[in-house]
Amino acid sequence: MIMPKISAPNEIQSLDVFLHDLKVGTIVRTPGDFNAFSLETEYRKLGKPPIVSLSFRSANGGLRNDPKPTLHALPAFFANMLPEERLREAMEKHHAGKVRPGNDFDLLAALGGDLPGAVRVLPTDGSATSPPPGAAGAIQARFSLAGVQMKLSVMKNTGKEGGLTLRIGDGQGQYIAKFPSTNHIGLSENEFAMLALSEALGMEVPERELVDKSDFEGIPEEFNTLSTGKVLLVKRFDRGAKGTRIHIEDFAQIFGLPPSRKYDGASYHDIANALNVAVSMEAAIEFVRRLAFTALIGNGDMHLKNWSTIYPGDGLTPALAPVYDVLSSVPYLPKDQMALSLGGEKPFKALTPIVWRKFSNRARLPEKAVLLAVEEVVASVNAHWWKLPERGVVPTSVLQRIDDHVRMMSNVLNPD
Missing domain, CATH: 1.10.1070 (Phosphatidylinositol 3-kinase Catalytic Subunit; Chain A, Domain 5)
Structure with missing residues (x-):
């Protein structure tokens, strides 16, 4: 098996954007730290293209012109896929030396294989941004969950041992693990109860449960809140059977x-x-x-x-x-x-x-x-x-x- 070339995220200059397996566009770094996104010509030619974003649609139902390049930041659609505040700081620290603090393009290149929803963003040259799972130098946390709370994508193990495993950037995480806050008592329990109340009102709510941190295998130190409270486990509604993306x-x-x-x-x-x-x-x-x-x-x-x-x-x-x-x-x-x-x-x-x-x-x-x-x-x-x-x-x-x-x-x- 031929191993792909490994490139550090801060060395990547161009990223291809896929919706499921359909290439829909490209993001390119330009001189002066501008980031330019363009929709693929073949995607534009489709009679009824699957929706990437309603923001790309014009009033008449067609596709808008490509957005203007943005300075020091990604176009809004992609910027909103990245973690924020403390969660972003933890992810940047986890990728230290390969992702520059505050650099959206670097972080998207590092996390693009496991974004929320069905969009994937991969290096245009076919390289990988980390060795495969288990290889020397592999980075454990390579998934992006937008927002500020300390959370990671996990999978339930089957068999006698049970437990929960952090996914390693392969997009197969079935659940979001929300770790307890050191500042706000009972945050996980609070949300757990409110989700149950939402469901009692007939609202569509994902499956959830409260678990202990001891149920997890190897929480990266950057994501461990050190709180002794419960972890809220919520089933991802952007993942279907066998890890299919929605x-x-x-x-x-x-x-x-x-x-x-x-x-x-x-x-x-x-x-x-x-x-x-x-x-x-x-x-x-x-x-x-x-x-x-x-x-x-x-x-x-x-x-x-x-x-x-x-x-x-x-x-x-x-x-x-x-x-x-x-x-x-x-x-x-x-x-x-x-x-x-x-x-x-x-x-x-x-x-x-x-x-x-x-x-x-x-x-x-x-x-x-x-x-x-x-x-x-x-x-x-x-x-x-x-x-x-x-x-x-x-x-x-x-x-x-x-x-x-x-x-x-x-x-x-x-x-x-």
Whole structure:
């Protein structure tokens, strides 16, 4: 077997972009540290090309011109596939000497074989950025999970031994392992309970469980939070049977905004309107239900990157992706508010029916349908939350603050 040439990520000058096995474009480093992305001519010629990003589509349904080269950063669609903040720092440290701190192209070259969704980004010259698993010099953590929380892609082992193994850049990780926070008590348990509540409300939610860090084999030191709390294991909805990839994109990608704009680049009515146009009215109203749930539990972190579309099957038709990254933030940030503007407001206490009417008008959704969706969520949460078995795993101090917020917001959202 002939081994491919090994190139350090910071030496790669051109990356080919694939959606599944279809080459859709190329990213090239140009002099002066500009990054240029161009769609493949053959992809443009397809009568009904599978969707890479709604941001690449023009108003008439065709494909837009290639974006202008970006200085010191990747085009928004690719920049949003990379980890952020502490998770990015850990990944850069893990690839020290081969990925320059803050360099998007380097990091994408290192992680491009296992990105969220069905996009892969590989060196144009056919080289590899790391030796194969088990070889000398192989880098263990080569997967990209966008966001800031310390998390890695893992696979459950079968057989007598069981346990969980970190995947080594082969795209076969079935689960996301979210490691506990050293700053926020019960974060994993909080999210575990909120995912269970979402499911009780009939929302599409991935499988999940709480596990111990001792169940893992070899957590890289850069990703070990040193917390003694539980690890939240969530099944990846962008991976199907036998590791098949399912394409997804978040709303920062859809709106063509860099990760730095995830809190101020758009409002909730923009997401609702986009879903109404690109997916269906039903998807937009389901988004409203999830939005009311966000306000009711006090989740102040549902920014543009925490809402996504998914492209199952032939990849031609978008759908609203399952619920993810839902937890109550108010136990840790008592003065927290909505991540984006809703009807011109962000404070939870301001989200009265009048504000939801403003939201429905801006989103171009039927006012009655929006208000009914909000009322239904309030009733359903109160019917399930107080007797939900998963309440028992949430630390008492955290649970009390969630309970207080749910009671308060039930009266705000549905005062009658």
